[in-house]
Amino acid sequence: MILFIDLDGTLTDTADVKFKPFKDGESEFALSDIPLIKGAEEFIKDMEKKGHIPIILSDSHPKYVNLIAKEIFKIRAISLTDKPNTDKTLKFIESNQELNKQFIEDKNNFIMIGDSWLDIELGRRLNIKTVLTQFYKAINIEKRDGIGQRRKSIKAGPTYYAKTFDDLTKIIQDPLNELLAIEAIFQGKKSDKMVKFSYKSYNGNFRAFRCLGRQEDGECDEFARADKYKQIDNPNRSNEFISKLAEGVSNYLKRVEKFSEYQWDYLTYVSDKRTTKPPNKMREIFTKIDSNFNKVELFEWQENVEGSLRNKPNYESRKEYISTYLKTKQTHDLKGKNIIIIDDQFTTSATATEISEQLRNKGAGNILFVALFYLILPIESKDCPNCGKSLKIKINKQEGTKFYSCLSSKYGGNGCGHIENIIIQ
Numbered sequence: 001m002i003l004f005i006d007l008d009g010t011l012t013d014t015a016d017v018k019f020k021p022f023k024d025g026e027s028e029f030a031l032s033d034i035p036l037i038k039g040a041e042e043f044i045k046d047m048e049k050k051g052h053i054p055i056i057l058s059d060s061h062p063k064y065v066n067l068i069a070k071e072i073f074k075i076r077a078i079s080l081t082d083k084p085n086t087d088k089t090l091k092f093i094e095s096n097q098e099l100n101k102q103f104i105e106d107k108n109n110f111i112m113i114g115d116s117w118l119d120i121e122l123g124r125r126l127n128i129k130t131v132l133t134q135f136y137k138a139i140n141i142e143k144r145d146g147i148g149q150r151r152k153s154i155k156a157g158p159t160y161y162a163k164t165f166d167d168l169t170k171i172i173q174d175p176l177n178e179l180l181a182i183e184a185i186f187q188g189k190k191s192d193k194m195v196k197f198s199y200k201s202y203n204g205n206f207r208a209f210r211c212l213g214r215q216e217d218g219e220c221d222e223f224a225r226a227d228k229y230k231q232i233d234n235p236n237r238s239n240e241f242i243s244k245l246a247e248g249v250s251n252y253l254k255r256v257e258k259f260s261e262y263q264w265d266y267l268t269y270v271s272d273k274r275t276t277k278p279p280n281k282m283r284e285i286f287t288k289i290d291s292n293f294n295k296v297e298l299f300e301w302q303e304n305v306e307g308s309l310r311n312k313p314n315y316e317s318r319k320e321y322i323s324t325y326l327k328t329k330q331t332h333d334l335k336g337k338n339i340i341i342i343d344d345q346f347t348t349s350a351t352a353t354e355i356s357e358q359l360r361n362k363g364a365g366n367i368l369f370v371a372l373f374y375l376i377l378p379i380e381s382k383d384c385p386n387c388g389k390s391l392k393i394k395i396n397k398q399e400g401t402k403f404y405s406c407l408s409s410k411y412g413g414n415g416c417g418h419i420e421n422i423i424i425q
């Protein structure tokens with residue numbers, strides 16, 4: 001595999017501002033001034049031994065990047081890459097015949113590894129897999145480099161997460177089995193991986209939000225599955241499809257079961273409205289989940305519910321919608337009970353937050369909110385061949401297929417209406 005690896009904060013422990021003059025090429029430095037992330041040299045050597053090709057990809061100055069690449073890691077490097085723009089990286093790929101051939105033939109042979117959302121967005125624009133690393137603790141937030149902006153990095157939608165070089169090695173050796181639980185299912189693999197979206201502790205209990213697959217908007221690697229997310233709403237969705245989703249959830253819940261220090265009393269889901277299409281949209285998935293947890297229905301919509309959560313534009317209006325219309329049933333005593341809730345999508349976290357509050361108000365203990373998909377940040381990067389405006393990636397709701405669209409005014413854009421199909425293998 002070709003490994004594009006960020007330098008500062010991924011291989012070298014140089015995220016701190018004091019290293020800035022070195023990175024900018026403004027001040028001389030000795031190699032001994034550059035602290036390495038523990039295990040970085042061994043990781044690079046090990047990867048080369050296993051036949052992979054590591055290449056440093058850094059926004060820093062060539063005086064700095066090239067010296068470290070040559071003297072410490074003894075590998076090639078691209079500097080001043082201007083992430084997340086792809087121009088410089090693509091030029092580098094094109095200048096190398098073998099690399100270029102591989103890039104055209106199989107993008108899955110490439111992976112982008114880095115600690116900021118810029119690395120992830122660059123990788124997505126190249127349509128290659130990405131790994132968000134967290135090898136050090138960020139002390140200060142650095143806007144340009146996106147350092148310390150953990151939430152933003154997660155929203156950028158990395159394919160994988162690595163806290164150690166061992167995690168990274170596992171991902172590179174067995175990429176399909178390391179995918180998120182739902183994404184793996186659609187590759188015919190079994191994984192219990194999830195995204196740790198947020199964690200909050202209160203009065204000795206905790207509330208955690210987890211996601212099992214990415215729903216992309218714009219360029220991405222091929223493993224994110226907005227097409228599958230859209231299929232959930234399709235009245236003609238197949239039983240096999242529902243079973244697959246349920247299997248992805250089951251695989252993750254097996255992992256939850258393994259942590260014996262936490263006992264879970266109820267497994268529930270965000271109920272369907274009477275008017276939801278297809279009818280029993282979530283119940284059908286929930287029913288097929290294979291788990292030892294005690295399955296119950298804890299929520300119900302008010303009779304007078306109208307409108308749709310998805311049409312609410314922001315966090316506040318979404319939270320208010322849920323608070324007004326979705327109620328916790330009186331059928332179960334929730335005092336001290338630990339509860340897992342399944343929902344189909346996670347966008348603003350309004351539903352998850354509101355439901356957690358309702359449960360806490362009824363005395364619930366630990367709360368684990370699990371979404372099948374979460375919406376990652378949009379990326380646009382292709383221009384219309386007719387009018388030059390940037391194309392958006394859209395999904396055909398019936399077929400679940402992706403296409404580029406130069407959105408016309410009819411669909412809220414100012415483009416010419418040009419459409420190009422996107423073929424996914």
Ligand SMILES: [Zn+2]
Pocket residue numbers: 384385386387388389406415416417418
């Ligand atoms: Zn156009």
